[in-house]
Structures are given as C-alpha cells and as structure tokens.
Amino acid sequence: MGAAGTVGAMRDRWLVAAVVAVALSTVACAAGGTSADAPGTTTTSSTAPATTDTSTAPAAPPTTAPDPYARPDWLGTRVLAAGPDGTAAAQPTPVELDPRQLATVDVLPPPADGGFHASVSPVPPDVAARSSWQPTCPVTLDELRYVTVSFRGFDGKAHTGELLVHRDGADGFVEVFRQLFDAGYPIEEMRITSAADIDAPPTGDGNNTSAFACRPTRGSTSWSSHAYGRAVDVNPFQNPYHSGERVLPELATSYLDRGNVRPGMVQPGDVVVEGFGGIGWAWGGSWTRPIDYMHFSADNR
Numbered sequence: 001m002g003a004a005g006t007v008g009a010m011r012d013r014w015l016v017a018a019v020v021a022v023a024l025s026t027v028a029c030a031a032g033g034t035s036a037d038a039p040g041t042t043t044t045s046s047t048a049p050a051t052t053d054t055s056t057a058p059a060a061p062p063t064t065a066p067d068p069y070a071r072p073d074w075l076g077t078r079v080l081a082a083g084p085d086g087t088a089a090a091q092p093t094p095v096e097l098d099p100r101q102l103a104t105v106d107v108l109p110p111p112a113d114g115g116f117h118a119s120v121s122p123v124p125p126d127v128a129a130r131s132s133w134q135p136t137c138p139v140t141l142d143e144l145r146y147v148t149v150s151f152r153g154f155d156g157k158a159h160t161g162e163l164l165v166h167r168d169g170a171d172g173f174v175e176v177f178r179q180l181f182d183a184g185y186p187i188e189e190m191r192i193t194s195a196a197d198i199d200a201p202p203t204g205d206g207n208n209t210s211a212f213a214c215r216p217t218r219g220s221t222s223w224s225s226h227a228y229g230r231a232v233d234v235n236p237f238q239n240p241y242h243s244g245e246r247v248l249p250e251l252a253t254s255y256l257d258r259g260n261v262r263p264g265m266v267q268p269g270d271v272v273v274e275g276f277g278g279i280g281w282a283w284g285g286s287w288t289r290p291i292d293y294m295h296f297s298a299d300n301r
Contacts, residue, residue: 069103069155072096079201080250088202090247093254097205099262100188100237101154107191108148108160115158116150116181118174123164131164132195137214138223144212145170145229149177151209154186154263161190164212166229169298172279173211173232183271186264187235204250207237217301218248218290231297232281234272238264243290258293266293 072094080088111117123131123146133141147163147170158181165173180187193213212229216222218241225231233239240252247253255265266272266285273283282300284292 068101071102071105075102075205076203078203078205080204082202087246088204088250090245090250090253091204093251094205097237097251098254100207101186101263102188102207103155104153104157104159104188106159108162110157110159111150116178117160118147118149118178120170120174121146127162127164127192130194131192131212132198132214133164133212134195134214137227139166139228143167143229147173149174149190150181151177151187151190152181152184154188156184156186159190161187161209162192163190163210163232164192164229165232166212166298169230169279169281176275176279179271179275185271188237188264202250204252205237206249207235209234209236219243225297225299225301230299231295232276233294234266234296235264236294238262239266239285239293241284241290241292241294255293272296 080091082088123133123141123144127146128141133144143166144164145167147165149161149163150158151161153159161177163173187209188207190209193208193210195214197208198213198215209232211226211232213224213226215224215227217224226233237249237252238255240255241248242256247256254260255262258265258267261267266283268285273285276283276296281296281298284290284295284297
C-alpha cells in the first residue's frame, strides 16, 4: 500500500475509534456508570445537584403568662359620673379586678425578715398632718394611736401597714392582725386615710384597709365610728358595702356574690370575723340593711 493508502487507512481507523468511544461514553452516562474523567466515582443523571436548605424560620417570640398581681394603669384614675344625689351608680366589675389580687404598693418598708412586727405609739406630727384629723373631729389626737403591723399581700409577701385607732383598742388591733398574718389572710393595702381621700371624686376601685377617718356615717350627718378610731374597713373591694342599689366601691358588684369565694373576702366564722369578735368588735356583714362586709366596729354601728 502506498503512502496515501496508509494515511487513508489510519484516518478510517481513527474515525471508527472516535465513533465507538462516543457511543460507549453515551451508554455509560445513560446507565449511571463510571466517568472516564474520575475512575471509580459514581455520578447521577440528574441535571441539578441536590442542595440542603440551611435557612431557619424566625423564632417565635417567647410567651409569658399575664402577671396576676399586675396593677392596671387606669386604677384610681377613671372618675365615675355622679347622679343628682352626688353618688355614683354601681357598675359591672372590670375583668382585671375579678378576682382582685393586686400587688401591694409599699408605703412603709416591708419587714426585712418577712415576719410579723408591730408598734403602737402616740400620733407623730407628720402622720397627723397627712391624716384626716382636724380640731373639729370628735376625738383628740391624744386619744388616737399610730399602729403599724405586718400583713400578707396577695402574693404572699410580708408588708408593713399603718393605722390610726382609738387608744383603747390599739393593743387588740395588733393581736387581730397578728392572727391574720399567721393565717395568711391577704390584704392589698393598709395606709392612713387622708382628707383628700375622703373628698376625692369616686373611681369605684379603692381597696385601702383603714380605721380612723374623720367623716360622718354614710347617708347621715352624725359621726361615723371611724371618726373615733373605733372601726376598721378590711379589703373594701372584696367586701363591699351594699344598701338597695348602692354599692361601695361602685365597681365591686361581682363581690356581692358571697357564694363565689375569692381571696380576701370575709366569710362568716373565718379568721377575720373570729379575730375581731375576740376583741368585742361586731361585723357589718351580719347586718340586714345596710350590709357592710368590710366593716368591723367596737359599737356595732
């Protein structure tokens, strides 16, 4: 064979080899065989390599239960409209106050050891100045005593309260509140009643446990037992005054249902009734009209 024939034969063999190689490569790829470029490495026939999504959804904000002791921002600020007689009508109890078990706002430092402490002293001038006492009251300052006692808040913590009471009942008061403290009976607030408190327009949501208040009996011109320091109102909101359609505090209407017992309510035969009964004080919750669940007095009026 001449040189031209030799070249032609070689060209033919090269073309055949190339065609066979392409065919074999196509078969191998279709069958998922090995790649000629990377021996022993298995490839897939997918056209888009699989990917892993490493992104994460935004974390949900943590949920916290509402604080059962939180005091509503509006407390004591929403004045009720008064009728022709100057009194405000009873209204439904707001959901935030049923049950009412609000945190205590400390007026005096709480006991450091969490235990019961008490003191009885003549009325200091600064205390008299922020009280409702004035020279026209039916009792002199010398006849009153400034009493401090520990009490349990609705959160179970110990707090310090203050009261003005007649000197004849001061020691008995201490003993009663010692019993309430030991029993864990909750009280929201206990501070001196001021003249401004007595004259303030009604908001219907007060709950101050207090004794001396220089004012007349409700609906009368005669002096109240409070004006002599011989009466105390305990948790007024949980233990409202009720006479006909009048309810005090005006927003405490749900607490007229005495069968639905909630913390802070006074009940017949409980530690509050028995404690004050032990010093000879009567309970207004046993009256027929008015019914005054918050009220305890030395003279039963």
